[in-house]
Amino acid sequence: MRRTNQSAPRTIRRLWIAGAMVVAAALAACGGDADAPENIPEPSYGDIALPSTLPGPTTTLPTPEVMPLTGLAIKDAAAATRPALAAKIDNHPTARPQAGLNQADIVYEENVEQLTRYAAVFHTNAPTNIGPIRSGRTQDVDLLSAYLNPLFVWSGGNGKTTSLIRKSVLVDMGALVAYQQGGYKRDPKRKAPHNLYADASKIYALTPKGATRPPQQFLYRSASDAMPATATASAGLRLSMAGVQVQWLWNSATGDYLRSMGNDKHMDADGSQVNAKNVVVLYTSYKASAADPRSPEAQSVGEGEVWVYTNGSLVKGKWKRAKATDVFSLTDLAGAPVKLSPGRTWIELPRANKGADVPAGTDPTKVKFP
DSSP: OOOOOOHHHHHHHHHHHHHHHHHHHHHHTTTSSSSSTTOOOGGGTTSSSOOOOOOOOOOOOOOOOTTTTTOOOOOOOOHHHOOOEEEEOOGGGGSSSSSGGGSSEEEEEEESSSSEEEEESSSSSOOOOBBBBHHHOOOHHHHGGGGOOOOEEEOOOOHHHHHHHSSSSSSEOOOOHIIIIIIIEEEETHHHHEEEEHHHHHTTTTTOOOOOOOOSSSSSTTTTTOOOOEEHHHEEEEEEEEEEEEEEEETTTTTTTEEEETTTBBBBBBSBOOEEEEEEEEOOOEOOOSSSSTTEEOOOOOEEEEEEEEEEEEEEEEEEEESSSSEEEEEEETTTTTTESSSSSEEEEEOOOEEEEEEEOGGGGOOOOO
């Protein structure tokens, strides 16, 4: 009786399993970003010309009386008149702690594929180390167009996303454009794709002629402004974002909101806990992106519910804007404009019913994440 050779099929099966594991590991490392060229070999960087003309509005705005993105006094006149710089920052667990979050004027947290990502907007400061930098999304165009012509710092994107961004008012200063000019670097202590960092000072040096400062995005309270009658005392909030539970708690001693994720304090690479003077929660709907059906896209043009956390209080109301180049209009339940405390602001973009207020005097651990 002839014996069949069983070893060959077993060998093929083992090779197939090993190959599948390698592919799975690669996809896991991308954190759901199979749509973006996150780990392009460095020699290919710089093969796209720097922008010489601006794709969006070039209106010259008058010199501001305060820093337009914080409402704080101007300490650097040159910084006050330069354009905003918006960087896409990774929130994959292996990307933490991130660098630069506590130096940004405004930070947006948006849902992506089973996780969140940040769009950190810099204007007051130009850190030399921001990141890790990751890919852009179609939702970034609507979110950031109100800054007129922000320098957009990103690692890349799929073809459709890249085309939309380059046709928008955002100024492409991605890794493909500015790597060879010193705008980006790889951290050898981290693994790709979570090791790309940007140098805002170098990218600012590449600013196209005609780029203008950003308009003021929010109204700010003066020392004599009282909180609105609709405000309620609050210790903070808990949010359920994609793949992460977010907590912001009011620290009356410093006048800041302190951020945690899950059971851990969210720390910046500088060793400080991520914090902000204001947390603005814009409840939005999400739809599938036309550039990639797997990628959710926040609908930030239109109107919806807003919760504004400032000065230890919660002000509920409505957000509204007619087009992407408009700033967000925030009004309370009485229809009056909502003013923020001067300082840094975080803007959360959860889906509806994904936030829970923590009333003043309440143990935060007793409030469930929705």
